[in-house]
Amino acid sequence: MGNTTTNPANAIPVWIAPAPGSQGKNITTATNTQVKTGSGVFLGMTVNTAHAGATATVYDGTDNTGVLLGTFALTSAGPITEAAGGLPFTTGLFVVTAGGTPADVTIQYI
Secondary structure (H helix, E strand, O other), X not given: OOOOOXXXXXXXXXXXXXXXXXXXXXXXXXXEEEEEEOOEEEEEEEEEEOOOOOEEEEEEOOOXXXXXXXXXXXXXXXXXXXXXXXXXXXXXXXXXXXXXXXXXXXXXXX
């Protein structure tokens, strides 16, 4: 039958291509990271190796006094995506990773 929520076995797999020109920055320690300076779009992140208590806090700025874009738990591996189109930033993309054992995370942005 059709591709419906009542029959997920008929779901059609979809591969979503990365945004043209997107870039990634891998972070493996609990640290402060200036990912990009200037304007752009935060697309999300991929948690490569998760850890209990690990977080990533994302700012529009050049330090952790910038505008908060979001705080994300890095407790399970896999993608953490933003709404279609991502979150725009104007000053820069700054990420603070924290936790007893830091996660391995890749930040995606344009």
